[in-house]
Amino acid sequence: MAVALLLVLLVSVFRLIENRTQAFSAASVLISGIALAGVAASLTLQGQQTKAARDERDRATHRQMIYLTMGDRALAECLEPPNTPMPFERYRQIIFANLIMGRWYAAYQLGDVDESTLRYTLERHFRGEIGRSHWEYGSHDWLQGAIGGQHRKATAFVKIVEDSYRTAVNAGPATPAADYFTNAGTDVGSLDS
Structure with a gap:
């Protein structure tokens, strides 16, 4: 779908601009912009995945500590006291x-x-x-x-x-x-x- 849209845009650029050099320059700018948007989207996704992995690691560490305190009263006393x-x-x-x-x-x-x-x-x-x-x-x-x-x-x-x-x-x-x-x-x- 994205490839078909890109091809339509490129054909439109070539039809609108009669000078082939200008058409290639415009197409190059268009492709570079799309590539830059792709890199930005990829970096955003990687950031979200890194945060999700860090959050899961933190939750796993928390769960492990809670399991330890549930089995050992001396460790449970390291937590905040009950209300x-x-x-x-x-x-x-x-x-x-x-x-x-x-x-x-x-x-x-x-x-x-x-x-x-x-x-x-x-x-x-x-x-x-x-x-x-x-x-x-x-x-x-x-x-x-x-x-x-x-x-x-x-x-x-x-x-x-x-x-x-x-x-x-x-x-x-x-x-x-x-x-x-x-x-x-x-x-x-x-x-x-």
């Missing part, structure tokens, strides 16, 4: 719920998840005690990050999460974590019975 004292097990659950929220945030930012899918996912997430506890604990940080950020999608994400959380709270109490699972039948095959 309110809580058992270490609950703190681990909230940190893991934050990792889940971070994954949804990244998927929404990249366009892998649309608003309706995100709302559906959050509706299910906030039915449970841990999801609600996480948002009660960490919503301030998410809200501050969105307000201080420069991306409209970040702000939109946090608004969707906050709306979903408020809807869940207004719908009634959360399912207690102790009621998530039963002790009966540990074999997946027993679910088919």
